[in-house]
Amino acid sequence: MTEELEVLRSALIDARALIGDVGGVRRKDTVAGVYDAVTDIDVAVERKVIGAIRSAFPDDAIIAEESSPDAIAEGRTWALDPIDGTVNMTRGIPVYGMQGVFMRDGAPEASAILLPESDEIFTASSEGAFLDDDPIHVAEPRPLKECILTTGDFSRRSQDYRRMQARLLSECRDCVARFKMFGAACIDFAYLACGRTDIHVRFVNKIWDFMPGLYLAEKAGAVYDRDLLEETGILILCSSEEVLDEALDEILPRISPSSSRRSAPSRREGTRAVSSRCSPRRS
Numbered sequence: 001m002t003e004e005l006e007v008l009r010s011a012l013i014d015a016r017a018l019i020g021d022v023g024g025v026r027r028k029d030t031v032a033g034v035y036d037a038v039t040d041i042d043v044a045v046e047r048k049v050i051g052a053i054r055s056a057f058p059d060d061a062i063i064a065e066e067s068s069p070d071a072i073a074e075g076r077t078w079a080l081d082p083i084d085g086t087v088n089m090t091r092g093i094p095v096y097g098m099q100g101v102f103m104r105d106g107a108p109e110a111s112a113i114l115l116p117e118s119d120e121i122f123t124a125s126s127e128g129a130f131l132d133d134d135p136i137h138v139a140e141p142r143p144l145k146e147c148i149l150t151t152g153d154f155s156r157r158s159q160d161y162r163r164m165q166a167r168l169l170s171e172c173r174d175c176v177a178r179f180k181m182f183g184a185a186c187i188d189f190a191y192l193a194c195g196r197t198d199i200h201v202r203f204v205n206k207i208w209d210f211m212p213g214l215y216l217a218e219k220a221g222a223v224y225d226r227d228l229l230e231e232t233g234i235l236i237l238c239s240s241e242e243v244l245d246e247a248l249d250e251i252l253p254r255i256s257p258s259s260s261r262r263s264a265p266s267r268r269e270g271t272r273a274v275s276s277r278c279s280p281r282r283s
Helices: 003-018 040-056 086-090 159-171 185-193 207-219 226-232 241-250 272-277
Strands: 025-027 037-039 061-064 076-084 097-104 107-115 120-125 128-131 148-151 178-180 199-203 234-238
Touching (some): 003 040, 003 097, 037 086, 076 185, 097 207, 107 185, 107 207, 120 185, 226 234
Parallel strands (some): 148 178
Antiparallel strands (some): 097 107
16 A cells, blocks of 8 residues: 555544534535535544645645635645535435545546445555455446446536436436436445446546546446547446447437547546546636
8 A cells, every 4th residue: 555545544534533413514605506515524524634644745735625626736636525425414314425536747546435324445546446455346247228327416517517417317217227316426436446336427527526436446447438538528437348338329429419439438548637637627
């Protein structure tokens, strides 16, 4: 385990003790004008994790949802989401998590996702993807109609993304076996990485939301069309090339008729370009 991953993993585990009474819940402004929330727990957890990183790596840059969302991923940079799924947590829905990623010049090298309610911690590095200390891998290929597809909450920043997601739910309902909307990106990515689901469709924006889980899923064997993500912000993440081929043929034209699938999915060049394009400043 790298020093960066050990610091991140330990920081999340230590900060977990701060999760208890939600305390003050405040509304957050969003570009799309829909409801979002931040709590005292979000702020306390973020401060705790930042403190641990600063102690170990005082010169590193940190992008954090609540305190420094507009920082840029250059050099040695961390991206943190102290509580992913805050609205779930405030309503007593046990589907949320804590996550972070370490990047060097925009390329992820270590990530961790802690799910407090299920007592699970997912980690990823050059050594692979792990649940606790056990290696994990995505599910075996299966026909699209037998797949479980997850998608995030409707975008709070882009009306175009909201319209595409509406088409995903209405036009693709018969393409897969089940739709799931957990309301926490960390759950979406972690479940795909360990084989509990097969496809995740996301309209990416905030680096702290998607990069920890995307790196985890990649290290567990997940694939996606990187050019599509680069050009449109549409992430169709799948458990295998076979599932991805079907998803690009059946799902992509329905949610974005103007987008065309690529002749060969880009999957092994890493996520460097994705992170630089999809900075928190993107609208």
